[in-house]
Amino acid sequence: AVVSTQSGHYGRGDNIDSLTELKDKLISAQHAQTKALKQRHTDVMKRWDKLIAESEARRKKLLAARDHFSDLEKSLSQFASLASQFNGWYENAEEDLSEIVFTTSVDECHRLRDDHTNFVESLSKKREEFKELEEVDAIIRSYHVHVNPYTWFTMDTLEDGWQCLLRSVKERDLDIDRELKRQKQNDDLRQAYAKQGNN
Secondary structure, three states: OOEEOOOOOEEOOHHHHHHHHHHHHHHHOOOOOHHHHHHHHHHHHHHHHHHHHHHHHHHHHHHHHHHHHHHHHHHHHHHHHHHHHHHHHHHHHHHHHOOOOOOOOHHHHHHHHHHHHHHHHHHHHHHHHHHHHHHHHHHHHHOOOOOOOOOOOOHHHHHHHHHHHHHHHHHHHHHHHHHHHHHHHHHHHHHHHHHHHHO
């Protein structure tokens, strides 16, 4: 029987050892077919060693395949987790950016501008997270896998979301500019009315 050693390699079992011992005893007893026994034993050992070599090669191939799919599994799971986190942030950001820009004073408008500026500055960090997604996606594609069973998100859908967010940022920037202009005009009108009232 084939015996697996602790290191995972295969060795000769008791049956083969017994066969060798029997062969040696027969030869020592000067058996009439000593030459044939030696040749037969040699042939059996060669076939056995060939079987062991093939079994070991097969074992290594299976282990390599297991590691291959284990690494792929980790990448698929990692992408799904990162994509979910990114999409959660994206949806909240889009909701904030879509809020109507309306203020009651220039100061309030300036505070809105400051908040928007801080958000825009935070996008550089999110862009780094997006790059991490791209890197994991590249690993997955290197396995020639095009469908992730853990998520429906793809880099295309996430990229579309990112570009949509950038457009929303520009639109809100313009909305704040218009609102600031409106509030300044209101301030000018209030001051003009105040002067007329004092006259």
